[in-house]
Amino acid sequence: MDAIQSIFNNREIALVVWVIIAIIIGLFTKVGRGFLKSVLPIVFSRKFVVFYIVFLSFFSLTVLYLYHTSFWDLSLLKNTVFWVIFVFIPIFVKTIEDAKDGRFFAKLIKENLAFIVIIEFILNFWTFNLAVEMLTIPIALFLGGVYAVASREEKTVIVKKFIDGLFVAFGIVIIIFTLYNLIRSPGEILNIKTLKEFLLPILLLFMNLPVVYGLALYNTYEQIFVRLKVEPKEQKKFKRLLFRFAGINLMKVTSLKNNLMRTTNLSKTAEELKQNLREFERYLNTRIGDNYMKRPQFYILSCIIMIIICLSGIIASNSTVGLKDLVTFNFILDIAKIKQIVTYVLSTALAISICFLIYLIGFRKRKYEEISQIKKFALQDLLLLIKYQNRMLQDFPPVEDPQKLFAQYISIIYDIKRECDKAIVTYENLLTYWELETLKRLQTYTALLISTIGIDDIESYSAEEFGIFFNDKKTTSIQNEKINIYTSDVERDLKKYSEQIKLCMEIFKVNV
Structure with missing residues (x-):
């Protein structure tokens, strides 16, 4: 045991033990085997296996280079393995979902170079004894699960606040424990070995960014290629033309993916695609939002x-x-x-x-300030509505009180939908493609919510009339023991809409 603890700290040992227990439970229970049967074919599909080979090859070269420069040695093997499992795999998933341009990678670098990274490194440097760490992990997971459930409904908000308090108290205990150890033995953390352990994940991230970028590029091209609706003999020509057009420029490939109606969907032959790509190139070159900076x-x-x-x-x-x-x-x-x-x-x-x-x-x-001011002036009405809606957002929308729901959400949603439609048509050229995509998503979520509510023109309704309409829809909707389908659908769509409002606040930097 002493030999293991000389390599792994108590928190890492506890984590590994519980992971092994979870794997054993997964292998010997029906639910676990069913989950593995559904997940493993996806994880080990041919395309993913090819990526694993590419990543491991490139990753091995980066580690070999660090070893050659005398930075890496076997004492960092544990940190390297943990980085791959707990950092790179989540980055892999995030890349597939979110990587669309350089902003994703800039954000990724900022997150890994932020001051909080240093704080987290110091806080995780010292651990409690093994028994405490073994108890802490399942308790934290249990509380996390309860917290997620308690966050869904207003009636359980007291439980949510109580767990918030527990997490704050536990965080204070860890900080005090860490400060005590830092004062008592500063030499444990202020040395070359610790510096290498801190710098290793940052170096690995930077050195493996080309693989992450390549994954994002490959994934985006795949989404374009699977939508090609041409004869098999034309597909190879289409792929060559598309790659020649966008190359390894992720932003350009993403713009192409978001505008297939302008290019591939209108093309039946390679010559038609060439012409459409030339027109699309001219369109991209005239976009103020993308080209101004x-x-x-x-x-x-x-x-x-x-x-x-x-x-x-x-x-x-x-x-x-x-x-x-x-x-x-x-x-x-x-x-x-x-x-x-x-x-x-x-x-x-x-x-x-x-x-x-x-x-x-x-x-x-x-x-940047100039173009921001122009956009804020052009989108003034929409941004004011978004700002107003953001102030009215609730953790739990008042679906049980239709009149309050009307005042805080419904009456605003229709106005935002109308302003969104106008802004997308009128100011498309002024917006960057990610700003345009954000507004289009807001437009989609407002349209979806309006469809779920079931009213095309809200202006003819007062708060009282909407309350009557809402209660009628609720009464006639399908109902099981606990859930009313109508109110459940409204809550679901309001959640998506609220998240998009917050994203718009962030993207357009609307002052709160």
Whole structure:
């Protein structure tokens, strides 16, 4: 046991034990075997297996490189395995669902470089004894399940608040315990080994981003290819033309996927597709929302590349060692005349590049503020409605009180649907494609909710008349022991609608 604890901490041992118990239960129960039979064919489908091979090959090369630079050794094997299981696999799932452009990857990097990552690393560094950790995991899972159920209904909100309090108390205990250990033995965390353990997941993420990007690209192309409705002999030509058009530009591929009605759906032959792609290219080039920030982004990227080149040149010009030592910053300065000249030139270029970078970051911010103001002016009526609706949102929509529901949701939903329709038609060219996609989703959810409610024109209804209509629909709807189908459908659609309102607040940066 001591040998195991020298490799794994108590929390990791407890986690592994409970995972093994869960697997055993899954293998020897009917429900577990049924779940595995439904999931395993998907997880080990041919396309996923190909990705696993590609990822493991690329991942092995990155680890081999880190080993070659003396950063990685066997003491980091455990951290590496845990990173793959608990970080990369969730990223794999998120990539399939959400990766549509560079914003996804920028957000991914920000999340992994945020200050909270350092806090979490420190909090997880010290653990309780094994018995406490073994008890903590099932209790946390149980409370998490109860919390999820209690969050669904207003009558169980007291249970939800009680569990919130338990989690806060437990968090305070962990923080106090960690601070005590940090003060008592700071040397345990302030050393090279700990620094490597902290930097390893960040390095692995950055070095494996090409695989994640490739997965997103492959997944998006697959969604396009499966929708091709042409003769088999034309499919290969279509695929070549589509790839030649979008290449490895994920944003362009996603735009293509979202506009198949303009391209593939209108094309029966390769020649027709060529013509439609040319027209679609012209359409993309005239989109203000997607193109307005391209020039400052290009300038900033150029400055960053120039800074990297200059720094690399300065180091190379003042070093007598090889590439491996340069990468690991293990070099010795040389004062040779020629190298001094190169250093002076590159230092000047470095200073200029940094000055330009600072200026262009400000330039980009100014241009972003300009386009944001234009959008806010153009979408003023819609954004005011979204802001108002966001203030009226409730954790539990008042479906049991139709008149209150009418005032807080229904009367606003129809106005938002009308403004959404107008904004999408009028200002499509002004919006970036993800802003447009966000509004289209809001349009879809409002339309779905209006269809579920069953009223085409809400303006002819007062709050009292809506209450009568709602209660009539509720009475005549199918009802089982606990659930009324009508109110259940309204609640479901209101939840989707509320989430989209919050997303619009975030995307369009509407002031609360």
